[in-house]
Amino acid sequence: MEYSILTPDERTIRGAARRLAKSEIAPRSAAYDETGAFPRENLKLLAEQGYFGLTVPPEYGGAGASSLAQALVVEALAEVCPATAVIYEVHNTLHVEGIWRYGTEWQRRTWLPALIRGEWIGAFALTEPGVGSNAAEVRTVGRRVPGGYRISGHKAFITSAGEAERYLVVGRLEGTSGRDGMTIWVVDKSNPGVTFGRAERKLGLHASRTSEIHLDDVFVPETHRLGAEGEGYRIALDLLDGGRIGIAAQACGMLAAALARSARYARVRRQFGQPLERFEAIRFKLADMVRDLHAARLLTYEAARRRDEGGSVRPLAAAAKLFASEAAVRHALQAVQIHGGYGYLREAGVERLLRDAKATEIYEGTSEIMRLILAGEVVRAEAEGQLEG
Ligand SMILES: Cc1cc2nc3c(=O)[nH]c(=O)nc-3n(C[C@H](O)[C@H](O)[C@H](O)COP(=O)(O)OP(=O)(O)OC[C@H]3O[C@@H](n4cnc5c(N)ncnc54)[C@H](O)[C@@H]3O)c2cc1C
Numbered sequence: 001m002e003y004s005i006l007t008p009d010e011r012t013i014r015g016a017a018r019r020l021a022k023s024e025i026a027p028r029s030a031a032y033d034e035t036g037a038f039p040r041e042n043l044k045l046l047a048e049q050g051y052f053g054l055t056v057p058p059e060y061g062g063a064g065a066s067s068l069a070q071a072l073v074v075e076a077l078a079e080v081c082p083a084t085a086v087i088y089e090v091h092n093t094l095h096v097e098g099i100w101r102y103g104t105e106w107q108r109r110t111w112l113p114a115l116i117r118g119e120w121i122g123a124f125a126l127t128e129p130g131v132g133s134n135a136a137e138v139r140t141v142g143r144r145v146p147g148g149y150r151i152s153g154h155k156a157f158i159t160s161a162g163e164a165e166r167y168l169v170v171g172r173l174e175g176t177s178g179r180d181g182m183t184i185w186v187v188d189k190s191n192p193g194v195t196f197g198r199a200e201r202k203l204g205l206h207a208s209r210t211s212e213i214h215l216d217d218v219f220v221p222e223t224h225r226l227g228a229e230g231e232g233y234r235i236a237l238d239l240l241d242g243g244r245i246g247i248a249a250q251a252c253g254m255l256a257a258a259l260a261r262s263a264r265y266a267r268v269r270r271q272f273g274q275p276l277e278r279f280e281a282i283r284f285k286l287a288d289m290v291r292d293l294h295a296a297r298l299l300t301y302e303a304a305r306r307r308d309e310g311g312s313v314r315p316l317a318a319a320a321k322l323f324a325s326e327a328a329v330r331h332a333l334q335a336v337q338i339h340g341g342y343g344y345l346r347e348a349g350v351e352r353l354l355r356d357a358k359a360t361e362i363y364e365g366t367s368e369i370m371r372l373i374l375a376g377e378v379v380r381a382e383a384e385g386q387l388e389g
Pocket residue numbers: 090123124125126127130131132133134156157158159160202205210359362363364365366367368369372
């Protein structure tokens with residue numbers, strides 16, 4: 001299906017990413033899910049073929065493509081390997097974009113090339129054991145010392161922790177509370193005092209490592225602070241706007257996979273002397289899937305386009321993530337149902353869609369938090385007389 005919102009360049013990138021995903025990444029996807037091994041091979045391939053740093057201008061080693069092009073790559077990857085898609089998404093949309101949007105000229109020139117060539121995988125560390133939905137409560141603390149900071153804290157649920165070479169650590173200056181003192185530091189895996197927890201055992205996304213990070217009096221030079229002191233909350237939330245569009249795209253990919261597999265199975269599986277696709281109960285499930293796939297894509301693509309145009313994209317990104325993630329979970333469940341008993345077996349691969357899709361309703365802001373953002377926007381717009389209708 002072609003969408004008129006896509007430019008010719010975006011169509012080309014989408015086509016190339018889908019071909020790469022189908023030919024190179026799909027064949028080893030089930031094995032990665034089974035073993036939980038980190039998909040280095042996939043990431044190396046994506047970097048070699050120019051998919052890292054897509055939105056970064058060419059003078060810093062990127063491709064100068066749009067946020068929508070990046071979302072299309074996430075979607076293509078998620079259709080065949082949602083774990084690779086989320087590692088790619090965090091690396092590019094949160095970490096690389098963070099350095100590109102908020103880094104100093106020295107940070108951009110020094111760090112982006114290695115991140116774009118895939119020599120470093122980047123992570124984004126906001127969540128802590130006691131701090132999730134309310135980012136302003138982070139307790140990781142940076143103490144000013146000559147030449148930089150000493151960081152201490154405990155991060156939890158961090159995608160690629162232990163595998164990634166570089167971490168955007170969201171913490172706060174010593175003695176501050178709330179949003180005001182929040183600051184982001186760039187921490188190396190090899191910094192003395194940085195240690196990682198075990199790989200968490202998860203419902204899905206097995207090949208995407210999720211671990212805790214312990215920071216014990218880690219020295220970070222002044223040059224490794226991203227943005228100004230006290231700007232961490234604003235930067236983290238801005239990056240999450242882009243990240244949520246990425247997660248919406250990941251959900252679209254899984255939704256597309258649920259639809260394609262369900263339609264294929266409904267054609268080949270026969271019961272009562274006819275293919276399943278002749279039964280209205282099955283046809284209506286397929287109809288709802290394709291309706292929601294179009295709606296999820298259009299919301300996601302529009303949000304991605306608006307992000308490049310500047311201005312606040314927060315409510316639209318929240319709407320895209322909320323709609324696409326809930327649709328992905330709902331229809332992955334229906335895909336299992338359409339496959340009957342076989343859907344419950346690993347071999348069919350649709351139970352994996354259900355396990356993997358559930359995470360999209362949780363990370364980078366839960367569905368409840370997306371609803372709070374949207375409701376807040378409606379209430380504000382109404383009070384200001386700006387609500388259309
Ligand atoms: C696989 C995976 C990968 C992740 N990767 C990363 C990563 O790379 N970096 C990172 O920083 N974090 C990461 N996370 C963490 C993720 O972003 C958090 O789990 C998420 O933001 C929710 O925080 P929490 O788990 O502490 O839940 P809580 O905030 O404790 O929420 C628990 C429940 O209460 C609800 N709730 C909370 N507050 C409200 C409210 N005000 N109103 C209504 N309901 C509310 C939530 O929606 C949720 O249903 C990852 C999580 C997972 C599962």
